[in-house]
Amino acid sequence: MFERTVLPEGPRVISARLPGTRSLAVAAYVLAGSRTESRERSGVAHFMEHLTFKGTQAYPSTRAVSEAIEGIGGMSNAATDRESTVYWTRLPVREAERAVQVLAELTVRPLLRDEDIARERDIIVEEIRSYRDDPGQYVFNLFDEAFFGDSPLGWEIAGDEESVRSMPEAAIRDFWAAAYRPANIVVAVAGDISHDVAVDLVRGAFGTGNGVVPDFMAAPPGPVGPRFRLLHQKVAQAHLCLGVPALARDHPDTWTLELLTTILGDGSSSRLFLKVREDAGLAYDVHAFQTDLADCGTLQIYAGVDPGQMTEALAAILGELARLRDETVEPGELDKARAYAKGRLELRLEESRHLASWLGVQEALHDRVLTLDEALAALDAVTAADIRSLAGRLFREEVLTLAVIAPARRGRALDQSLRLP
Numbered sequence: 001m002f003e004r005t006v007l008p009e010g011p012r013v014i015s016a017r018l019p020g021t022r023s024l025a026v027a028a029y030v031l032a033g034s035r036t037e038s039r040e041r042s043g044v045a046h047f048m049e050h051l052t053f054k055g056t057q058a059y060p061s062t063r064a065v066s067e068a069i070e071g072i073g074g075m076s077n078a079a080t081d082r083e084s085t086v087y088w089t090r091l092p093v094r095e096a097e098r099a100v101q102v103l104a105e106l107t108v109r110p111l112l113r114d115e116d117i118a119r120e121r122d123i124i125v126e127e128i129r130s131y132r133d134d135p136g137q138y139v140f141n142l143f144d145e146a147f148f149g150d151s152p153l154g155w156e157i158a159g160d161e162e163s164v165r166s167m168p169e170a171a172i173r174d175f176w177a178a179a180y181r182p183a184n185i186v187v188a189v190a191g192d193i194s195h196d197v198a199v200d201l202v203r204g205a206f207g208t209g210n211g212v213v214p215d216f217m218a219a220p221p222g223p224v225g226p227r228f229r230l231l232h233q234k235v236a237q238a239h240l241c242l243g244v245p246a247l248a249r250d251h252p253d254t255w256t257l258e259l260l261t262t263i264l265g266d267g268s269s270s271r272l273f274l275k276v277r278e279d280a281g282l283a284y285d286v287h288a289f290q291t292d293l294a295d296c297g298t299l300q301i302y303a304g305v306d307p308g309q310m311t312e313a314l315a316a317i318l319g320e321l322a323r324l325r326d327e328t329v330e331p332g333e334l335d336k337a338r339a340y341a342k343g344r345l346e347l348r349l350e351e352s353r354h355l356a357s358w359l360g361v362q363e364a365l366h367d368r369v370l371t372l373d374e375a376l377a378a379l380d381a382v383t384a385a386d387i388r389s390l391a392g393r394l395f396r397e398e399v400l401t402l403a404v405i406a407p408a409r410r411g412r413a414l415d416q417s418l419r420l421p
Contacts, residue, residue, distance in 0.1 A: 001371040002359055003195035009208035010182045014363045015189040015198040016355055024096050024191030025352035027088040028103040029364040031186070032179035034157040035082045035293075036214035040166075042152075043124070043159015044175045046080040047117075047167060050124060052087070053078070054116040056105035068102050076102065080157055082293055083216075084364055090353045093191045097201055103187070104205035107180050117169050124164050128156065135239045135405040136285075136304060142229045142403035143241040143300065149224035152216065153293070181211025188360030190352040219296035221245075223401040228415035231405045238307040238406040242317060243300035244399050249292040250367045255378040256386045257290060257299070262337045263329060263387070264288045264320060265301055269336065271320050276303065282313040294365070299394060307410045314402070314417050322421040324391040329384045342376050395420060 004014040011028075034045050059065045069076045074091025087106050089099050132138050141156055148154035158164070185206065189198040222245050247257050265272035265288025276286045286303040305313040329337075348354045349372055362369040370378070397420045404411050 001373075002369060004363065004369070005195070005199045007182075007199070007203055007208070009210050011185040011187045011202055011206050012363055013187050013189070013195075013199050013202045014359045014369065015193075015195045016359060017194060018190060018192055018352060018355070021192050021352060022093055023090055023352045024093040024099060024189070024193065025088065025090045025356040026096075026099040026103055027086055027188045027353075027356045027360045028107055029186040029188070029360045030085045030087075030107060030180055031083075031184045031213045031364060032175075033081045033083045033085055034155070035152045035216040036179075037152055037155075039155070040163065041171055041175075042155050042163040043157070044167060044171055045085055045179075046158045047120070047124060047164065047172055048175055048180070049078050049080045049085050049087075050120050051112055051116055051172065052106040052110040054120065055111040055113065057109040057111065058101070058105050060111065065102070065106070068098065072098070074099070078106070082153065082157070084361075086357075086360065088353065088356065093193060096191070096193050096197070100187070100189075100198075100201040100205045104202075104207075107185060108182060108206055108209075110176065112173055112176060114169055117172060121165055121167075124158060125161050128158050128161060128164070131156070131158070135233055135235050135237075136302075138231075139239040139241045139302070139403050139405050140300070142231055142405065143243055143401065146225045146227065146229040146403055147222040147243060147298065147401050148220055151220050151224075153219060153296075154225070178211060179214055181209045182206045183209060184211040184213055186360055186364040188356040188363065190355035190359065219293065222296065222298070223399060227401050228418060229403045230411050230414070231403075232408045232410070233405055235405060235407055237304050238310050238404060238410060240303045240305065240310065240314065240317075241300055241403045242314070243298045243401050244394050244396070246290055246297040246299040246394060247292060248295050248297050249365060251292075251297075253386070253390055254292070255375075256382045256390050258341060259334070259337055259379065259382050260324065260387050260390055261288050261290050261299065262341045263333065264324060267340060269340065271323070272301065272303075272317065275320055276313060276316045280312070280316055282306070282309050282316060286313075286317075307407050310404070310406065310411055310414055311417050314414065318400075318417075318420055321391070321395040324388070325395045325420075328388050331384070334384050334387070338379055338382070342379055345375060346372065
């Protein structure tokens with residue numbers, strides 16, 4: 001399914017050939033994210049991601065950068081996460097050289113001009129404000145603050161207005177000089193080109209240069225803050241995020257958690273969807289998801305509900321957690337969840353961008369890279385007893401954490417309902 005090469009003092013290259021496809025996806029993962037930051041430099045990784053698109057040596061303006069990809073019908077973007085930053089592009093396979101060149105320009109040859117830094121401060125501040133104006137998204141930031149406390153994992157990835165406005169230009173350039181080295185980058189390629197061609201393109205575009213992967217403090221043993229966070233805003237709908245500590249990346253029970261999450265709240269056949277939405281009519285959107293980092297993880301549940309029905313919605317959600325803890329999943333339900341999880345994975349990995357992401361994330365952050373067949377076999381190996389055992393370890397009353405955004409005077413006593421049946 002894939003081949004990999006580690007270039008001396010250069011990027012790691014991992015690729016999968018898709019014969020006959022007309023699209024090519026390339027993703028460059030820089031091994032640095034918001035988790036490496038201090039409070040004073042909070043948001044520097046995200047700031048750096050923004051600045052790369054303002055101009056590079058070969059493409060000295062935002063317009064030149066965008067036209068290099070969009071001018072041939074392609075697309076590109078970037079995202080900053082806790083432990084990495086990814087730049088990706090998808091375009092016609094005949095433009096493979098251009099795809100690799102543009103990503104190399106963005107990561108190892110940005111201009112980082114003073115005037116671009118000054119202008120981008122206001123843009124990032126507006127981005128932060130947009131997050132805070134979207135309660136369905138901001139509730140997850142509140143959860144992180146409650147769960148991880150005053151630590152890099154509890155801070156917003158983009159930083160806050162104060163840190164963005166006061167960020168010294170030198171701090172941004174120092175971050176780039178230390179973290180954005182060719183040897184700190186993983187390049188993943190998915191499309192109809194050979195691995196040898198991909199390696200040659202990466203070698204020529206990215207060059208060489210060693211760097212040190214930035215260190216970060218250990219995750220606090222969450223939850224460390226108040227287990228209930230309530231923010232009052234002028235909203236018509238209440239937004240709830242309930243979570244528990246889950247599994248660190250590459251934990252042996254990773255695939256058990258995948259199926260547990262599927263059964264609980266992934267898709268319109270999940271228990272939360274059927275119980276909370278279809279049967280009780282308490283929410284339009286209710287779902288479960290997981291996060292995993294090097295040394296910690298969370299399982300979270302989101303629900304958007306009528307402010308007058310928050311207590312009932314929370315009780316229904318907690319009831320489903322208790323059911324997974326106390327009852328063994330029936331064979332038919334497990335088979336359906338397994339088929340759903342496997343099918344979603346198979347379909348997703350037939351698209352070049354998702355395949356590049358699958359390969360790049362694993363190569364950059366995981367202990368090993370799984371083939372699709374290995375992942376499917378891991379899902380097949382999960383038993384109902386495994387799921388119940390894991391649920392019993394995860395769903396404990398003393399670790400429940402709840403973040404809520406609700407209208408004024410609503411939800412003040414909701415923490416009294418934060419109890420498992």
